[in-house]
Amino acid sequence: MDVILSLPIVSYFAAPMLTSWSTSLNLLFFYMTWTTLVLSHxxxxxxxxxxxxxxxxxxxxxxxxxxxxxxxxxxxxxxxxxxxxxxxxxxxxxxxxxxxxxxxxxxxxxxxxxxxxxxxxxxxxxxxxxxxxxxxxxxxxxxxxxxxxxxxxxxxxxxxxxxxxxxxxxxxxxxxxxxxxxxxxxxxxxxxxxxxxxxxxxxxxxxxxxxxxxxxxxxxxxxxxxxxxxxxxxxxxxxxxxxxxxxxxxxxxxxxxxxxxxxxxxxxxxxxxxxxxxxxxxxxxxKDVRDEAEKHQVKERGVKAANDTGSLMQDGIDNLKKSRKGRKKRSDSS
Structure with missing residues (x-):
């Protein structure tokens, strides 16, 4: 029973449900548990x-x-x-x-x-x-x-x-x-x-x-x-x-x-x-993968995700251009 409870797989999946540790602390806990298990069994x-x-x-x-x-x-x-x-x-x-x-x-x-x-x-x-x-x-x-x-x-x-x-x-x-x-x-x-x-x-x-x-x-x-x-x-x-x-x-x-x-x-x-x-x-x-993909609207979701990503990139480029124009106007006025 002590081996089962000390299995890192169990502790790794249980840790997020029991605590609010960050991912890095979970990985550290996982490594420490595995190391202890290897050295003791x-x-x-x-x-x-x-x-x-x-x-x-x-x-x-x-x-x-x-x-x-x-x-x-x-x-x-x-x-x-x-x-x-x-x-x-x-x-x-x-x-x-x-x-x-x-x-x-x-x-x-x-x-x-x-x-x-x-x-x-x-x-x-x-x-x-x-x-x-x-x-x-x-x-x-x-x-x-x-x-x-x-x-x-x-x-x-x-x-x-x-x-x-x-x-x-x-x-x-x-x-x-x-x-x-x-x-x-x-x-x-x-x-x-x-x-x-x-x-x-x-x-x-x-x-x-x-x-x-x-x-x-x-x-x-x-x-x-x-x-x-x-x-x-x-x-x-x-x-x-x-x-x-x-x-x-x-x-x-x-x-x-x-x-x-x-x-x-x-x-x-x-x-x-x-x-x-x-x-x-x-x-x-x-056929099964094709039908399931159509049922879950994978193509539409992929197009939407691509469009959303493109919009975000375009917004970022526009904001970058605006900031450059603003800096240029300030430098010209000075």
Missing amino acids: SPLKIELVGTLAVRIVFWLVPSLFFLLFDTLVPSLAESIKLYGSASIPRRNASSLARQVLLAIINLALFTALQAAISVFATSLLHRPLFKTSTTLPLPWQIVKHIATLYTAREVLTYYLHRHILHSRGPVARLHVQYAHTCKAAAPYALMLYADHPLPLMFNRLLPIYLPSLVVRPHLLTYFLFMLLTTIEETLSMSGYSIIPGIIMGGITRRTAAHYASRARGNYGAWGLLDWIHGTSVGKNIV
Whole structure:
């Protein structure tokens, strides 16, 4: 518990809500917390507890809340669910309890597997798997590593999902049996980890963890990548039609279409490779982004912002000319 509470990610996001410190003081507090954590705990402990904390806070807790909402207020939930009442979880207490237990067991198994891989890699490399130092990663380095990890994740997710989880092998049969019910509807967030451990490893663990093993970013960058992907996966599996954002709303609809179509397509996380390979179900990513941009009036807002910026620049130039003319008149009169 002391490791979770001392995680700099938690303290960094909590500080603005609890205090009125400036940004510089928040960064200083973030650095001091991270330094204390690195000096007082082993890199392996920080990695495992931090990863587990991210998954609990940003997947398990929200998914249980969504599940309660869907089952306790189904009439309200179905109005904001993709595919309506068909997407409401079955109100069977024993079935839902088994599903919750399976998801928690999978979370524990993945944490244990990650621990084994990290211990083996550390002993082989004679240094921690991720860069765990008091020096914080540079912003450009974070952006570069996150972009690389996301690209690798999209590639692995698409090809593993399409050619292993939806082929004719034993892993595919387990995935269909556990993850795809007979009901053609959108999923709910608890189903993110409610799958057989073997197909779940190909679907959720390897596309995120394997690229991280190759890139070996700073541990803070890995935590950020874990946080972003966990939030994305939780929202995309929620099945809600009110998910905000031009990109995130489309990901949620494509995930729902994947389950509703009984896995006829939409195998990638973002839908880019589905568009390239022609395996999109419903709107592909290009049409979806275009429609969402039109709905949110992105073009009009961009033109308005450009016009406002141009007006400000013109006003500044006019004021500068006026001040120069005033100085010139004063110098001529003197």
